[in-house]
Amino acid sequence: MQIMQDKISFNILLLTLVSICIIFLQQGEINRDGIMYLTQSQYIVEGNWGGAMEIYNWPFFSILIAGLHQLTGLSLQYAAHMINVALFVLASFFFIKNVTLVSQKTNIIFATLILLTSIPLMDDYLSMVLRDQGQWAGFMIGVYGYLRWIKSAQWTWAFVWQVGFLFGTLFRPE
Numbered sequence: 001m002q003i004m005q006d007k008i009s010f011n012i013l014l015l016t017l018v019s020i021c022i023i024f025l026q027q028g029e030i031n032r033d034g035i036m037y038l039t040q041s042q043y044i045v046e047g048n049w050g051g052a053m054e055i056y057n058w059p060f061f062s063i064l065i066a067g068l069h070q071l072t073g074l075s076l077q078y079a080a081h082m083i084n085v086a087l088f089v090l091a092s093f094f095f096i097k098n099v100t101l102v103s104q105k106t107n108i109i110f111a112t113l114i115l116l117t118s119i120p121l122m123d124d125y126l127s128m129v130l131r132d133q134g135q136w137a138g139f140m141i142g143v144y145g146y147l148r149w150i151k152s153a154q155w156t157w158a159f160v161w162q163v164g165f166l167f168g169t170l171f172r173p174e
Helices: 002-025 032-046 049-055 060-072 076-102 108-121 132-151 155-171
Strands: none
Touching: 002 076, 002 108, 032 049, 032 060, 032 076, 060 076, 060 155, 076 108, 076 132, 132 155
């Protein structure tokens, strides 16, 4: 069991480093949606909730960006990227855990390879400032809780399952 945890930890560290490198190589480029979230975050930091709500009517992601910015002093853009990396790593961790739950014979490296090879196919998706990383993280947590609940119907796993999906929905309620 400890060996499997060590392999998962190593693979998560690898995914984290690759994620940070991808963002670093973009040298500050940002997508149109990212500009919208960062502008909304700036309005939230300034206390201009009216202006923030005019930009987009669901400010959850922008509130997280503004909160991390105020907590750490990072620029809004770096705060957004750090949130995205953390959410990608969280989604990746639960993806790997889901793969190990579904197939005891599958090597963890295959799940990591799926994640590593999917990044370039998503057209620099990881380096964009998008809410999707949060949605995927929540849904992977929800799937993990559901798979555990199927194996042993305990209230804890039912709670994890439902909270995971609710968390993912907070990022993309539409």
